[in-house]
Amino acid sequence: MNAESKDVIHSRLWEEEASEDDPFTAQACFCSGYDVYGEILELASYPEYLYLLFRGERPAPPSARALEILAIAIANPGPRDPSAHAAMCAGVSGSPGAAVLMAALAAGAGVSGGAREVFLCMNLWNTCGRNPQAWHTALLTPPPAGKMEVWPVAEHPPGFSPYARSCAIPVLQTLAALARQLPGGNTAWLHTQRAAMEEASGHPLAMTGVIAAALGDLGFAPATGEMLTLLLRLPGAAAHALEQRESGFRHFPFFAIDIINDPGPPAAPGETP
Template sequence: MKDTELTERPLPLIHTEIWNEDPEPGNRYAARAAYCRGYDVFGEMVGNARWVEMLFLLFRPELPAPAALDLLEALAVALANPGPRDPSVHAAMCGGIAGSNAAASLIAALSVGAGRYHGARDVHDAMRLWTRCGMDLAAWKACLAPVPQETADTWPQAEHPPGFEPHAAVTPGATLTLLERLEAIARIAALPRLGWLLEQREALEQATGMGLDMSGVAAAALADLGFEPSEGEMLYLLLRLPGAAAHALEQQRKDYTQFPFYAVELEDDPAEKKESV
C-alpha cells in the first residue's frame, strides 16, 4: 500500500473532554494547535498561564477563583519534597544509589508512596471521610473508630484512621504550620474544610489518640478545591515526585558507602558465616 493511500484513509477519532488538536494541513499526524478545555495551550497559555492553572484544568473542567489556585500551588510547594525519611523518597534513593534508571527510581517512589501509611491511598480514604462526614464532629468521631474490613480490597486493612499519624499523639509542628498557612489562603477563597479542621484539631486528636498527618491536611485542601477522592489520590502521587527524583539523582552521583541511612543488621548474614568457616 502506498503512503499516499495511508494518509488519505480516515483516521478513527480519539474522544476526550480534556484535549483537542487541530491537525497541520499537510500532515494530519502533527498538531497545528492544541487546546486544553478550550484554552489554546501554545498560542495563549504558554508564557501567560501558571503551571498550577494547567494542572487544575487537566483534572477539572473549569478554573476556580484565584485564591483557590493559590491554595493548590501552596499545597504543591509543601508536598514537593517529603524528605529522605519518607518511605517513598527512601525507595527512590535506593534506586539511585544502586544505579537504576530514572523510570525505575520514580516507579519505586510511586509504588511505596501509594499506600495507606503516609501514602496516596491514605489521602483517598481521608477525602472519602470528608464526603461522608462533612463538618460534623460527631460523625467524624464515629467514622474514625476502627472497623474490620468486610470486603476484599486491593489494599491491606488500614492500621490507623486515614489522615492521622499513628506514631504521634499530637500534630507535628511542620504539619500544624502547613494547616495554618493553607487555612489562611482557603479563608480568602471561602473554602470551609481547612478552617473546620484547624478548629477541631484537638478534638480529633483526643478522639483518635493521634496527631494529624500531612496526608490529612492535603486531603482537606483537595476536598476544599472540589477534587474527587480518586483525583486527590492521583495528585498526591504526582506532587510528591519532584523530591523523590532529586534525591534519587543525588544518590546516583555517590558511592554506596555514602548512603545516608544506617546499616541493616541481618539475623542470618551469609558474610559472617563465610568468615567463620
C-alpha cells in the same frame, strides 16, 4: 487505521488541530477549550494549568494559590520518607530515571502515609463533612468488610499519624497556610477543630489529613486527589535520588541484618554438621 477509524479516544479535556501537512502532528492544542501554546503557556501559572487539567475549569486566584502552597508543602517529604528512600535506592544504584520515580510511586502509594491514605481520608470527608459526631463515629468504627482489595487494610485512621506524639509543626504550618487561602471550607474547619479530631482519633493530625482536606476544598474527587498526591511528591524523591547517585552507594546506608533463623555456614566436606 485512518481518519475514519473507530479507534478513537473520547476526551472532554483535550483537543488537537492537525498540521496541514501531517495528520500526526498537532499545530494547536486546546485544554478544556483554552489554547495551550497560544495563551496558557504565557498567561497561566503552573498551578492554574494543573487545576484546569484536573477540574476542567480555571481556578479562582485563592484556589490556584492553595494548590501552589500544597504542591510546595508536599514536593519533598524528605529523604527519610519511604517514597524518597525507595527513589534513592534506585538512584544510588544507577537505575533508570523512570525506575527512580516508579520506586517513589510504589513506596509513596500506600495506606500508611501514602496517596491511598489521602484517598481514604477524602472519602471520609465526603462521608462525614464537617459533622464532629460523624467523624467521631467514623474514626472509631472499623470500615465495613467488603470484597477483599489489593490494598492492605488501614492500620490507623486515615489522615492521622500512626506514631507521632503530637501534630508536627510543618503539618500545622501547612494547615494554617491552606486555611487562609480556603476560608469556609473543610481545611478551615479542620484548623479550628483539630484538637477535637485528634482526640476522637487518638492520633495527631498528619500531612495526609491536611492534603485530603485541601484537595477536597479544591473540588477534587478522591481518585484525583490520590493521583495529585502521587504526582506532587515526586520532585523531592527525584532530587534526593540524583543527589545520592552523585555521592555513591558507599555513602548510603546499607543497614545491618539479623537473620533469626540463620542455619549458619554449611558444613565443610567431612565436617560433622
